[in-house]
Amino acid sequence: MKKGELIELEITDYAFEGRGISKVDGFVYFIDKSLPGDKVIAKIKKIKQNYAEASVEQILEPSPYRIEKFCNHFNTCGGCKQQDLTYEKQLTYKQEQVEDVFERIGGLSDFEILPIMKSGLTQFYRNKMEFSFADKRFLSIEELGIEGEILDRNFALGFHVPGVYDKVVDIEKCYLQSEKSNDILNFTREFFKSREIKVFSVRSGEGFLKNLVIKQSFHFDDFMVNLVTYGEDPIVEKYFDELSARFPYITTMINNISTRKSSVAIGEYEKVYKGSGFIYESIGKGKFRISANSFFQTNPLQAEALYQAALDFADFKGNEVVYDLYSGAGTIPIFISERVKYIYGFESVEPAIEDAKINIELNKIDNFKPILADLNKSFTPLIQGMGLKKPNVIIADPPRSGMNPKTINNIIELSPAKLVYISCNPATQARDIKLLVEDGYKLIKIRPVDMFPHTYHIENVALLIRE
Numbered sequence: 495m496k497k498g499e500l501i502e503l504e505i506t507d508y509a510f511e512g513r514g515i516s517k518v519d520g521f522v523y524f525i526d527k528s529l530p531g532d533k534v535i536a537k538i539k540k541i542k543q544n545y546a547e548a549s550v551e552q553i554l555e556p557s558p559y560r561i562e563k564f565c566n567h568f569n570t571c572g573g574c575k576q577q578d579l580t581y582e583k584q585l586t587y588k589q590e591q592v593e594d595v596f597e598r599i600g601g602l603s604d605f606e607i608l609p610i611m612k613s614g615l616t617q618f619y620r621n622k623m624e625f626s627f628a629d630k631r632f633l634s635i636e637e638l639g640i641e642g643e644i645l646d647r648n649f650a651l652g653f654h655v656p657g658v659y660d661k662v663v664d665i666e667k668c669y670l671q672s673e674k675s676n677d678i679l680n681f682t683r684e685f686f687k688s689r690e691i692k693v694f695s696v697r698s699g700e701g702f703l704k705n706l707v708i709k710q711s712f713h714f715d716d717f718m719v720n721l722v723t724y725g726e727d728p729i730v731e732k733y734f735d736e737l738s739a740r741f742p743y744i745t746t747m748i749n750n751i752s753t754r755k756s757s758v759a760i761g762e763y764e765k766v767y768k769g770s771g772f773i774y775e776s777i778g779k780g781k782f783r784i785s786a787n788s789f790f791q792t793n794p795l796q797a798e799a800l801y802q803a804a805l806d807f808a809d810f811k812g813n814e815v816v817y818d819l820y821s822g823a824g825t826i827p828i829f830i831s832e833r834v835k836y837i838y839g840f841e842s843v844e845p846a847i848e849d850a851k852i853n854i855e856l857n858k859i860d861n862f863k864p865i866l867a868d869l870n871k872s873f874t875p876l877i878q879g880m881g882l883k884k885p886n887v888i889i890a891d892p893p894r895s896g897m898n899p900k901t902i903n904n905i906i907e908l909s910p911a912k913l914v915y916i917s918c919n920p921a922t923q924a925r926d927i928k929l930l931v932e933d934g935y936k937l938i939k940i941r942p943v944d945m946f947p948h949t950y951h952i953e954n955v956a957l958l959i960r961e
């Protein structure tokens with residue numbers, strides 16, 4: 495077999511990140527943009543000892559699960575990579591992938607696997623979109639064919655292409671957030687492009703425009719536009735004036751100003767041009783304030799299902815002291831507050847702690863205390879210093895990287911009877927649970943939850959008990 499060779503393959507399985515798998519005499523092929531059930535002619539791109547990577551040259555027989563894509567950016571954007579697969583099959587593969595990582599990475603067996611919870615909405619389900627400005631527009635294969643005729647290749651507003659750090663796909667319509675958000679995206683691009691405002695470049699450390707972040711409430715008429723820039727410029731006021739006149743439904747407008755030469759979409763300080771600088775959202779009976787830089791669940795309707803799954807696993811009796819690790823704006827503590835005695839929340843982002851304090855007042859809660867803590871460091875000195883009661887139950891909902899080994903050791907020292915582990919990355923979750931199981935916890939059950947239809951992201955809830 496050589497690079498560039500064409501080979502006929504039947505796709506039998508699906509790998510994480512949306513690649514089809516074919517096996518011939520024990521040799522494995524990973525084929526980009528193929529689906530189980532497809533018969534294809536594939537072109538070999540990379541050859542390793544036990545496997546090869548290939549791309550589809552021609553579909554000879556389409557999979558019965560193959561459906562028409564709905565987005566024009568499907569071939570370039572890294573977002574909804576599974577949109578050509580039926581939603582039911584997406585769920586099947588997500589479920590199988592969770593089972594696979596728990597067995598392969600965690601070495602875990604003998605626990606219950608509950609069926610994945612499907613998302614009520616499969617399009618326009620996100621309440622936050624973060625777009626990047628770039629001075630290099632990513633060109634599709636079709637555009638590259640007519641390269642000489644393309645004039646507007648030096649300005650883009652959209653999404654980074656996976657693996658290409660300096661180019662951005664110009665997005666006209668994204669199916670993940672509402673039409674209102676698409677209108678603002680297109681207006682913003684035209685406004686700055688026509689005035690030749692420079693995009694910030696991490697490489698040169700020069701330029702102005704970094705990101706456009708849009709947050710929209712599903713339960714209230716709240717709508718936030720946050721422009722992230724490197725430094726300040728009077729053009730922002732003009733932009734917000736025109737934006738406000740054109741889209742009066744925007745309730746708050748913010749300029750996040752960064753002084754760091756990084757690509758992070760968060761400024762060190764912010765200026766509010768319109769409204770309060772916040773939006774409100776609800777999950778279950780709780781009402782929450784969300785600021786420009788604090789984390790909030792991005793599929794708010796499905797977040798309720800996720801929290802309910804965690805609540806069901808915890809099976810509170812009413813007298814528990816609970817630690818909620820990575821507590822964000824206090825949404826989980828407020829969601830469970832009626833069901834437990836007291837909750838301490840631990841979170842490292844200050845604006846999220848501020849939001850949590852406001853959320854306590856908004857919801858008239860008196861049994862939750864948010865605590866600023868960096869969980870990359872040991873948090874037992876903090877607990878001892880504050881004289882906090884030991885927890886009966888710990889809930890943890892870390893970022894994709896999972897928990898720091900120090901946090902895992904702290905949990906083992908605190909030894910709560912129950913641990914409910916929510917994760918947006920089952921691979922790191924399985925890795926962490928392996929350590930907890932080696933130290934005397936038993937994995938009882940898991941429940942995958944689909945928060946992000948058409949993408950390969952999977953949320954998973956796990957229950958562990960002290961043996």
Ligand SMILES: C[S@@+](CC[C@H](N)C(=O)[O-])C[C@H]1O[C@@H](n2cnc3c(N)ncnc32)[C@H](O)[C@@H]1O
Pocket residue numbers: 789790791820821822823825826840841842843846867868869870891892893918
């Ligand atoms: C997946 S979010 C979960 C937030 C919250 N449980 C929710 O459902 O909205 C992870 C949270 O961990 C916080 N975080 C990230 N790194 C952290 C660290 N080292 N220490 C404490 N919190 C951290 C983030 O700011 C974010 O709020």
